Amino acid sequence: MADVIHTNYFTLSVLNRFGIELGFGDKSVEEVCKKNNVDVDFFLEIVNAFIDKDYFPKKHLQTFPVKLITDYLQKTHDYYHKLKVPEIENLIEEMVDSCYTQKENIVLLKKFFNDYKQELLNHTHREEEVVFPYTLALEKAYNSEELDNSVIELMDTYSIEIFQNEHDDIEEKLLDLRNIIIKYLPQPKNSKLCNKLLYELFNLEQDINDHSRIEEKVLVPKIREMEKIITKRFTKK
């Protein structure tokens, strides 16, 4: 497991999401996963997809239970809100405090990011309140032998199609912010802070990309397939 982190330290955040703590000595990935009640296959696919943009075994990922996938997605949400976003906010705050020549510009950035934070929050909130429960209920119906009419009612009120349509591009604004800082912001004296901020923004953007990829290429197709099969079962009846 130590080799995983040595190979790419970005995996630290993924380990964190699976609740794996450091200090595992020379234990293998499998041993560490077992000890932490983590599905080894799922962990490996997620980590590999995370560090390698070209590696994305969506067919295999679709075979994992919905619960595993949504749990992971849920944890990435927590990671954004509890860790990443506050970190970025602190950096911007620090920039405001340490800058005298163009405070008003930095305040603009701060406002921009604040709005973005709200958007991200709404986005993840909706997923947690509406989308995830829906996918879990659907999986339950899918796995059960009985045909329960409530699931059909549920599918009438919501479908994964709606999610896909309203699932907006949450990374767009981050890209804008990055471009503004790199290209257009008159450089503040404290370029160290500015670089740090950029680094964090890159980091968050990449993470959200990975996150959206799992939602759109794994969760959505998986649920759409279930919807189809459940509908079929009912029409047969």
Added chain:
Amino acid sequence: MCKATFIIIEKSYLIRKGLISIIEKIPNTQVIQQFDNEDDLKILVNFESDFIIINPNLLNANTLEIIKKIAKNIQLISLSEKSIVLTKELEWTAQIYLEDTQNSILKKLNTLIGNRETKNVKSEVPEEISKREIDILKNIALGYSNKEIADKLFISTHTVVTHRKNITRKLGIKTVPGLTIYAILNKIIDINDTGKSKS
């Protein structure tokens, strides 16, 4: 800068080798494929290359079709004796003659590679944002919709959308809040003006 790539189609081994050795004298070039007969040309479509150097004697009805198909993205150079008349059905960018000296071949190739580069560089240089675009940007930043901007400036909504696309391409900024910040930083609007139209 990316490499200039060549495909050579010529029967004679000696001529191919000779030509390759000349091409390789030019830095940043590569001969990615060579063919010695017309039969194999079908797979040509699978290769991406900047230039094809071909002996026109190898062109027949079939090969002509293949070359025509791919010639849109690839520049054609003929390789033959001076006396050979080239078919008018293809668009030739240059001719290399068997009678040419090494220097004249190098000169021809260098010119071609040079042209290709200036062409590429041109498209990569970021364009300045135009006066009209600044007008549009100003209104976007002030919070007006496409329709409102169209009415204000007496142009069609479609034109506004086109301008927006160009602005986004030139600045690398897509969202309205992002464009607003750009407008403020560049004093296109004043920070106190934002959101006026909405109120």
